[in-house]
Amino acid sequence: MGKAIEKIALKRGHEIVSKIDKGYNQGNINQADVAINFSIPAAAVNNITIALESKIPVVCGTTGWLEHYKKVTQIASYNDTAFLYASNFSIGVNLFFKLNKTLAKMIQSQAGYKPSMEEIHHVHKLDEPSGTAITLAEGILENSSLSQWCQQDAGIDELEIKSIREGEVPGIHSIQYKSDIDAITIKHEAFSRKGFALGAIIASEWIVGKKGIFKMDDVLNI
Numbered sequence: 696m697g698k699a700i701e702k703i704a705l706k707r708g709h710e711i712v713s714k715i716d717k718g719y720n721q722g723n724i725n726q727a728d729v730a731i732n733f734s735i736p737a738a739a740v741n742n743i744t745i746a747l748e749s750k751i752p753v754v755c756g757t758t759g760w761l762e763h764y765k766k767v768t769q770i771a772s773y774n775d776t777a778f779l780y781a782s783n784f785s786i787g788v789n790l791f792f793k794l795n796k797t798l799a800k801m802i803q804s805q806a807g808y809k810p811s812m813e814e815i816h817h818v819h820k821l822d823e824p825s826g827t828a829i830t831l832a833e834g835i836l837e838n839s840s841l842s843q844w845c846q847q848d849a850g851i852d853e854l855e856i857k858s859i860r861e862g863e864v865p866g867i868h869s870i871q872y873k874s875d876i877d878a879i880t881i882k883h884e885a886f887s888r889k890g891f892a893l894g895a896i897i898a899s900e901w902i903v904g905k906k907g908i909f910k911m912d913d914v915l916n917i
Contacts, residue, residue, distance in 0.1 A: 696733040696756070699892035707896060715742065727751050729899045736760045736821060743767050743778070752777035754899045756784050756891065758826025768908045777902050779909040782826030783866075784894030789911045791883040795831050795870060798881060799838035807874040810835055811849070815859040815867040823858045827868055832856060835870070865891075 701711055713722035713730075717738070724730065730746035732739060736759030746753045747770045755778070764780065771778035783789070802808050812835075814828040824832075824846065832844040832854055842852045849855035865885040872879045885891070894911070901914045 696888060696892060696895075699888045700731055700733065700895055703889070703892050703896050704899075707900075709896075715745075724751065725749055728903050729754060731755075731895055731899055732757055733895070739763075740767060744770055747771050747774050747776055747778065750774050750776045752902045752905065753779070754895055754902060755780045756782075756895055758782050758829075759822035761826075771908060775906055777905045777907055777909065779898055779902055779911075779914070781894075781898070781911045782830040783891065784898060784911065785883075785885060785890040786894055786897075786915065787890060788827060788868075788883055788885070789894070789915055789917070791868070791881070792830060792834060793917055794881060796834040796838055798870075798872070798879070799835045802872055802879070803839050807876075808872040808879070809874070810839070810841070810870060810872050811855045811857070812844075812871075813857045813859065813867075813869045815861065815864050817863045817865065818860045820860060823860070824856045825858070825866065825868075827866065828856050828858070831868060831870060 704711060712726040713724040724746060730751050730753045732742045732753060732755040734742050734757050736757055739757040739760040740763045743753050743755055768778055812828060812831060814825050816825055835841065835854055841854050844854040844856055846856055865888055867884045869880060869882040898911060898914045902909065
């Protein structure tokens, strides 16, 4: 993701003033107008904190660290800067999030439909289910009578998420509502990481000069 983001950023006329990785620190982060974090989950909070405490707005696409989300937003507010987290920066996925919520609302009053979800990612992905799948699940739970999501043996009031790790798949998310007589399925498939990288750059361009806690809905005005 770092390489994909750098390529698009340079193409759009931006300058990369700092790169930070495990055992690698190039440039000066204090020269940055915005910091983009796509680290492993274990490094996310430290990376984000370094930038926020330097009053640099942060755009973060790392998933698997959200138990510390409140702490990070408090750090952003204390330092009077901006923080934007998204489980997925793809423009198409964020439209899919909206579609998912709309369908959940529409189907809530229709008896007999049971939702389930499947997500497929490359074998290198560390978290399971994906952050995108959790965001989709939350969208369904907010607009249905279901109580929670689970990864296997879903009860009558639970949403089952099936996670598959294979090959180099960038990401496929499918949601199905099934009844005794038919099924409704919506699906988003990413063909490459380019969409994630472009969305992160668009969010970074948008957040410069702003203060507060934001989501991709704010960037896309949806």
